[in-house]
Amino acid sequence: xxxxxxxxxxxxxxxxxxxxxxxxxxxxxxxxxxxxxxxxxxxxxxxxxxxxxxxxxxxxxxxxxxxxxxxxxxxxxxxxxxxxxxxxxxxxxxxxxxxxxxxxxxxxxxxxxxxxxxxxxxxxxxxxxxxxxxxxxxxxxxxxxxxxxxxxxxxxxxxxxxxxxxxxxxxxxxxxxxxxxxxxxxxxxxxxxxxx
Amino acid sequence: xxxxxxxxxxxxxxxxxxxxxxxxxxxxxxxxxxxxxxxxxxxxxxxxxxxxxxxxxxxxxxxxxxxxxxxxxxxxxxxxxxxxxxxxxxxxxxxxxxxxxxxxxxxxxxxxxxxxxxxxxxxxxxxxxxxxxxxxxxxxxxxxxxxxxxxxxxxxxxxxxxxxxxxxxxxxxxxxxxxxxxxxxxxxxxxxxxxxxxxxxxxxxxxxxxxxxxxxxxxxxxxxxxxxxxxxxxxxxxxxxxxxxxxxxxxxxxxxxxxxxxxxxxxxxxxxxxxxxxxxxxxxxxxxxxxxxxxxxxxxxxxxxxxxxxxxxxxxxxxxxxxxxxxxxxxxxxxxxxxxxxxxxxxxxxxxxxxxxxxxxxxxxxxxxxxxxxxxxxxxxxxxxxxxxxxxxxxxxxxxxxxxxxxxxxxxxxxxxxxxxxxxxxxxxxxxxxxxxxxxxxxxxxxxxxxxxxxxxxxxxxxxxxxxxxxxxxxxxxxxxxxxxxxxxxxxxxxxxxxxxxxxxxxxxxxxxxxxxxxxxxxxxxxxxxxxxxxxxxxxxxxxxxxxxxxxxxxxxxxxxxxxxxxxxxxxxxxxxxxxxxxxxxxxxxxxxxxxxxxxxxxxxxxxxxxxxxxxxxxxxxxxxxxxxxxxxxxxxxxxxxxxx
Numbered sequence: 001x002x003x004x005x006x007x008x009x010x011x012x013x014x015x016x017x018x019x020x021x022x023x024x025x026x027x028x029x030x031x032x033x034x035x036x037x038x039x040x041x042x043x044x045x046x047x048x049x050x051x052x053x054x055x056x057x058x059x060x061x062x063x064x065x066x067x068x069x070x071x072x073x074x075x076x077x078x079x080x081x082x083x084x085x086x087x088x089x090x091x092x093x094x095x096x097x098x099x100x101x102x103x104x105x106x107x108x109x110x111x112x113x114x115x116x117x118x119x120x121x122x123x124x125x126x127x128x129x130x131x132x133x134x135x136x137x138x139x140x141x142x143x144x145x146x147x148x149x150x151x152x153x154x155x156x157x158x159x160x161x162x163x164x165x166x167x168x169x170x171x172x173x174x175x176x177x178x179x180x181x182x183x184x185x186x187x188x189x190x191x192x193x194x195x196x
Numbered sequence: 197x198x199x200x201x202x203x204x205x206x207x208x209x210x211x212x213x214x215x216x217x218x219x220x221x222x223x224x225x226x227x228x229x230x231x232x233x234x235x236x237x238x239x240x241x242x243x244x245x246x247x248x249x250x251x252x253x254x255x256x257x258x259x260x261x262x263x264x265x266x267x268x269x270x271x272x273x274x275x276x277x278x279x280x281x282x283x284x285x286x287x288x289x290x291x292x293x294x295x296x297x298x299x300x301x302x303x304x305x306x307x308x309x310x311x312x313x314x315x316x317x318x319x320x321x322x323x324x325x326x327x328x329x330x331x332x333x334x335x336x337x338x339x340x341x342x343x344x345x346x347x348x349x350x351x352x353x354x355x356x357x358x359x360x361x362x363x364x365x366x367x368x369x370x371x372x373x374x375x376x377x378x379x380x381x382x383x384x385x386x387x388x389x390x391x392x393x394x395x396x397x398x399x400x401x402x403x404x405x406x407x408x409x410x411x412x413x414x415x416x417x418x419x420x421x422x423x424x425x426x427x428x429x430x431x432x433x434x435x436x437x438x439x440x441x442x443x444x445x446x447x448x449x450x451x452x453x454x455x456x457x458x459x460x461x462x463x464x465x466x467x468x469x470x471x472x473x474x475x476x477x478x479x480x481x482x483x484x485x486x487x488x489x490x491x492x493x494x495x496x497x498x499x500x501x502x503x504x505x506x507x508x509x510x511x512x513x514x515x516x517x518x519x520x521x522x523x524x525x526x527x528x529x530x531x532x533x534x535x536x537x538x539x540x541x542x543x544x545x546x547x548x549x550x551x552x553x554x555x556x557x558x559x560x561x562x563x564x565x566x567x568x569x570x571x572x573x574x575x576x577x578x579x580x581x582x583x584x585x586x587x588x589x590x591x592x593x594x595x596x597x598x599x600x601x602x603x604x605x606x607x608x609x610x611x612x613x614x615x616x617x618x619x620x621x622x623x624x625x626x627x628x629x630x631x632x633x634x635x636x637x638x639x640x641x642x643x644x645x646x647x648x649x650x651x652x653x654x655x656x657x658x659x660x661x662x663x664x665x666x667x668x669x670x671x672x673x674x675x676x677x678x679x680x681x682x683x684x685x686x687x688x689x690x691x692x693x694x695x696x697x698x699x700x701x702x703x704x705x706x707x708x709x710x711x712x713x714x715x716x717x718x719x720x721x722x723x724x725x726x727x728x729x730x731x732x733x734x735x736x737x738x739x740x741x742x743x744x745x746x747x748x749x750x751x752x753x754x755x756x757x758x759x760x761x762x763x764x765x766x767x768x769x770x771x772x773x774x775x776x777x778x779x780x781x782x783x784x785x786x787x788x789x790x791x792x793x794x795x796x797x798x799x800x801x802x803x804x805x806x807x808x809x810x811x812x813x814x815x816x817x818x819x820x821x822x823x824x825x826x827x828x829x830x831x832x833x834x835x836x837x838x839x840x841x
Contacts, residue, residue, distance in 0.1 A: 007387055009303055009719035015383040021306045024379040032371050032409050039417040039450075043432070043443055051440040058438065125430050129438040132430035136421070 026174045030181050033144075037185050040140065041192060044133040059130050060123045062194055070113040071190050077106035078183040081152075085176045088169050093159065096172070100156040103179065107149040114142050137189055141182070148182045151175050221793055224308035225716050225786035226297050229315050231612065233290025234605075236319055237283050242679075243326070244278035247271045249676055252636070256669035258657040268653035269336035270355070274325070276339030277359065280459065281366050282322045284597050288462040289314075289373050291604055292401040294612060296377060298707035298714060299395045301386030301722045303784070306379035309792050309827065314372040316796030321365030324800060328358035335359035338651065340452060341422070343433035343444035348426045354807060357426065360419045361803045367416040368799070374405035374412075381405075386706065388725035392486075395705045395728070396479065399486045400465030403493040404458050410497070411454035418447035442507060449500035457496040459593060461489055463600030464531055467553050470603050471535050473703045474550035475542030478741070481534045482728060488527035495524050505576045514573050521571035528564055532557060547701075548622025552603035555630055559599060563591025566641065581651075584644025590637045602629070602682070609686075610700045614712045615693030621685040628678030635671025639664045704729035717783045791830065795823035 015024065048057040084099020117138075123131035155175045158164065164172055223229060250271055254263045263271065297305050305311050328334040333355045337346045346356045381402045385394070394402075421432045422444070431437030433444050464485075472479045479485060501509060501517040509517075535557055544550065566588040570576045579585060602625070610616045643664050648655065655661055699708040707714075709722050709731055723734045727741030802816025 006721035007301075007724050008721050009301060009386070009717075011387045012302075012383060013385040013387050013389050019383070021379055021383045024382050025307055025310075025375055028375040028378055028409065032375065032413060035410055035413040036417055039414050039447060043417065043421065043447060046443055046446065047432070047438070047440060051443065053435050053440040053442060125424070125428055129431060132424070132432060132439075136424060136430070 020170070022170050022174070026177070030177065033181065034185075037137075037140070037188070040133075040137055041188060044137065044192065047129050047133065057130055058128050060128075063120075064194060066113050066117055067190060067194050070110050070117075071186065073106050073110050073113065074183055074186050077103045077110070078180055080106065081176045081179045085169075085172055088159075088164055088172050089166055091166055093162075096164070097156060097159050100152055100159060104149055104152050104156065107145055107152070107179075111142065111145055111149075114138065114145075134193055137193060141185055141189055144182050144185070148175075148179050151178055219788065222788040222790045223786065224304070224312050224789060224792075226293050226305040226308065226311060227612075227714065227716075227718075228786075229311050230290050230292075230294030232315055233286055233293055233318070236315075236322070237287040237290060240278050240282035240322055241287070244275050244283055245676060245679060247275040247278065249672055251275065252669040252672040254653065255655075255665050257666070258655050258659075258662055260654055263653060265653045266336060269651075270329075270334035272651055273335045273338055273359075274329075277325065277335065277362075279593070280339060280455070281363065282318075282325070284459045284593065284601075285366075285370060285455075286318050287601055288401075288404070288459070288597075289370065291466070291601070291608070292377060292397075292404075292462060293373075295608065295707055296380060296398055296401055297384065298611075298710070298718055299398050299705050300381065300384060300389055301706045301719060301725065302380065302384035303718050304786055305376055306383060307376050308786055309789060309831075310372050311376050312789075312792035313796055314369045314376070316793050317365055317369040317372070317799060320796055320800035321362050321369060324365060324803060325358060325362035328355065333358065335362075340448055341444075342448075343422065343425070343441045344435070346422060346426075346444075347433055349434075351426075357423070357807050360423045360426075361806060363419050364416060365799065365803060367412050367419075370408050371412050374408040377401055377405040378409070386722060386725050392483070393725060393728045395465075396468035396482070396485055396489075397462070397465035400461045400468070400489050403489050404461045407454045407458050407461070407493050407496060411451045411458065414447050414451035415455075418444060418451070421447075442504070445504050445507065446500070449503045450497070452503065453500040454493075454496040456592070457492055459597050461492065463556070463597040464489060466600045466604040466607075467535060467556055468531075469705065470549050470553045470607050471538050473607075473701050474545045474547060474553070475539045476545070477538055477542040478704075478729060478732075479534065480537035480540075481530075484530055485534050488530040491527040492524060495520060495527070499524065502571055502576070505573050506580045518571050518573050522568055525564065525568050532561060532564075547606065548617065548619055548626055549603045549606035551623070551626040552599050552606065552629075555626065556596060556599040556603060559591055559595025559630075559633070562638075563588060563593075563595050566591060579644050581649055582644035583640040583648045583650055586650050587637050587640035587644060590640070594633060594637070599629070607701070608707075609689070610696030611707055611712045611714070613690060613693070614696055615689050616696050616700060617685050617689045617693060621681055621688070625678050625681045625685065628674055628681060632671045632674030632676075632678055636668050636675055637671075639668055643668075699731070702735075704732040706730055709734075716785050720783060789827075789830065791823050791827040795820060795827060798823050 015021075019027070048059075080099050081103045084096050084103060087093070087095025087099060118135075121131075121134070123134070125132050125135040152175055155164075155172055158171070220228060220232065223232075250263060251268070254260050254268060293305065293311065297303070325335075331354070333353055335341070335355050335358055337351060337356060337359075341356065341359060344350060381394070381398060421430070424430045425432055425434065425439075431439040433439050433441050435441060468479055468485055498520045499517060501513060502521040505514055505517075535553075539554075566584070570579060570585065570588060606617055606622060643661060646660060646664075648659070648661050655665075696712050698711050700712075701708075706719075706722055706725070710719055723730045727733055729741050733740035733742060798816050798819030798821075800816070801819060802813050805811070805813030805816050
């Protein structure tokens, strides 16, 4: 750069944080997803505590055992996914594949728990704004868990085919990041929908 | 994507045809996608314009019966929805698509396939929205679709479903677009092009992309909840079952106000490119223009409730939102002073582009001032929902954004087509536009103060509104003639326009350092970037910006601290501005692929299915999954430029 010679158009100025194109794109995608949940949770918070129009939201009695177990399962799956990703960095494919399988199993267990919740809930989407918010928020989150499980499953297939290495780890990192995101959203939902 | 080009022996995709219809359907070239965006959105602009003329014809005389009341509702709703979501927003995305990679010296946008997907989703979303007319069921609740009017008890027909689903499609398109812009700007700038050396249009596109990314999800959520209310029987917006119609307004306007700046900031960017070039001076106060754009973007998230002064918010909230809204006038005025400062003592060349840019400044000031007026709560109570508001928003959106788009089209048309637009017709376009625009919209201020409400399909003859309304209709048709002149100009100049050459305006940014139109790969090499005006440095080796420590700013501006003096030998290597050789073997061409088109089609079928029948929905989702798999399996190996961490 110190000379004035013409520059080949393939070279680029360093990106912020040194992130690659794929990493920037994927992180921004996660940001947009997060903002969707922020809006939904804000809408629920508004209806429950802020809205001047309606009387206090009628919150039905909530059963905490299944969702608590589910929370532990999902947080545990996040730890496992992180461990699996570490296996790739150290070149241990067995750890990567085993970790991915365990994460997928835990994700499916979570979905089963969620299905139990849905079939045993004493309220419906039509029975008031709590029910409406509950099914909308957990439904969209559940959809993300399904997408996450599919994501991890594709990663597992490609990992078994030897597609990843310590130098080509971005898809695995993206999959784990997505899974952590799904985890984080659940913690917010569990707090606002069940605990408060 | 371009990063791996070096060393590839044979260009990818070269075997596929790059001409004809198929080439356009499968293109991932940011320039072609930009052209598609510009042509498509201009077509929608004509639709929206015809709707405007229908409304003005209806309102020309009192008690007119041209349009039935319910038809009028559909027309004004589609006019607003079209102009905002199908024209101005994607038009600016289209200009950004074409220009941003060229301006930062990149070969393509970061995610070319995602870029194509964004365009096709926009096109299908627009067709989907307009198909509602075929069923006589166009959306009819205004472009901001207030609940509870839009909920099932009050709007049982499918009109609003077209609106909701169409908006969701357009939301997908614009979120994809903003991810693409941000990644491109962050990762693909030419070496030496720091953030502080980017052209202002790139700056403003960057800020706009952040706004879109943060604001668009609010609208998507608001519309999704409305859909659930209408079809699943939830009651988010229905007070009788514990919901709150104000939730819609909060969600909608927390999108809607940033949206206003999504529509104007790229226009500021265009003006900041056009004014310096035609004043023969660097932009006055580069950093002030850039940072005031960022400030506007930030403030835009703190002002949404100024659209809701009349709904009974707490007084403290009203005071806060009034103050924050007025604050926006400060960074906006900074920009205006910077443009005037740029022209001051400049050698102004009064081209059509420059006429539009100057007209932009004048008309936008009027819109900005009426904006400060309606930020005053008691004044807003007086004029809300009246024609004063219609006047205000058209002064900022037409007098602002639209004039800037015209300025930009005159300025960059030579780059896109290789030929100039006719300046003679251009001046006619300018005159008709300014005269027609001000005749249409300036009297609306008075009409609003005289009490005429917006969105009424007719009025009684004894209100004192007849002359003003009639004059406005005449103005609207003059404006329409101006647009026709522009279309004639484009069509004629495409064939007979003066050949432009690579750099017809003697400009300074990198898009002028390649042929007009640029080759598919944009650049093989480009000049070194050591200031905000790399072509100035190239053309003036005796006085380059970087030696003076000038950034984009003039001598009086906030320049960068002077760089350490560089050895200045052999600065001008006389590769007279663009010497781009014919397609060199090691340059990767944009690929041809139909997966984005297929994926967008699947989404469209699924959305139609959500409205019509579950079978169609499943079919569409199946197509989406198929296209997604095809997309992923045919993905080019990703350039993992990231250093090992």
